[in-house]
């Protein structure tokens with residue numbers, strides 16, 4: 085039969101069969117190219133070149149990176165007069181060479197901040213003026229050093245509790261044991277505004293974000309929305325809200341994800357899922373969220389020491405696919421989706437509680453794509 089008499093689909097198949105067979109499957113960044121950036125958090129070990137295959141994987145699959153720890157205050161500014169720029173410089177260099185959208189994480193937080201930052205002079209309580217001075221010196225140094233090379237900063241991390249109260253000096257805690265914020269205790273209600281103003285001054289071009297966990301709680305939606313609105317009303321730059329996305333197999337529900345994207349979407353700022361992982365071995369009694377000091381009881385079992393059973397990998401793939409279908413529905417508002425880690429062996433969810441192995445990401449411990457990876461490619465293709 086002459087080609088022109090064949091049905092259109094058959095012609096396409098006949099003409100392109102060899103290309104289709106030979107073609108590599110698209111990387112995640114290509115599959116979602118028209119939707120949002122896709123990225124991973126890099127560990128310090130990756131940046132220092134101790135796991136080159138993991139770096140190759142990130143270069144191949146992703147177009148944005150976030151540093152898991154190396155730009156946190158405790159890592160980059162351990163002592164008042166000492167900055168440790170080594171790993172941070174390597175991170176920014178590598179990310180720049182690979183043309184990534186480079187994220188900075190994080191400037192003002194209650195965790196992973198050295199004790200001296202919150203210590204008052206002469207052993208007393210930290211006063212407002214000293215706290216603001218320390219905040220400014222840190223932001224000037226860190227944001228200033230990478231001006232134009234770090235494209236977006238998580239300026240403030242985890243400032244609001246699930247019921248919508250701010251994390252204050254004496255935060256009573258949300259569900260679980262949320263510690264208070266020494267920043268709020270010393271400076272007061274305007275500490276977030278001050279941090280955003282300082283970051284903007286240090287790099288007027290950089291995007292600035294507020295980032296948090298358990299972000300689907302109605303109280304958080306209300307309080308974060310009020311925060312963004314009030315910063316904008318004062319003319320303070322804020323470009324986006326980061327939804328960490330430390331989620332489980334059964335929370336948040338797809339409706340909750342949908343609803344929060346609708347609600348935060350009303351703010352008119354960029355939304356991004358900044359730290360996505362699915363805790364596939366979580367015990368139902370454990371708290372949701374990602375307060376890093378809230379480690380589940382050490383006696384919890386390690387249910388899958390030798391690998392996740394195939395039926396659970398399949399369920400994880402299904403869960404990822406369902407979540408990404410909701411994300412795709414809101415792609416007009418979403419600028420980026422970043423996974424919190426490169427592969428299962430790297431994830432911070434291992435050893436929480438001590439001894440428990442977790443399997444929350446798209447790549448296994450040998451850097452091989454898991455069923456969830458293929459499932460996401462199918463979602464990207466509209467299946």
Ligand code: XIL
Nearest residue numbers: 152153241297328359374375376432
């Ligand atoms: C985690 C890192 O992954 C761990 O390596 C570290 O020990 C503790 O912090 N929310 C955040 C991230 O904003 O910075 C946290 O990262 C996870 C929860």
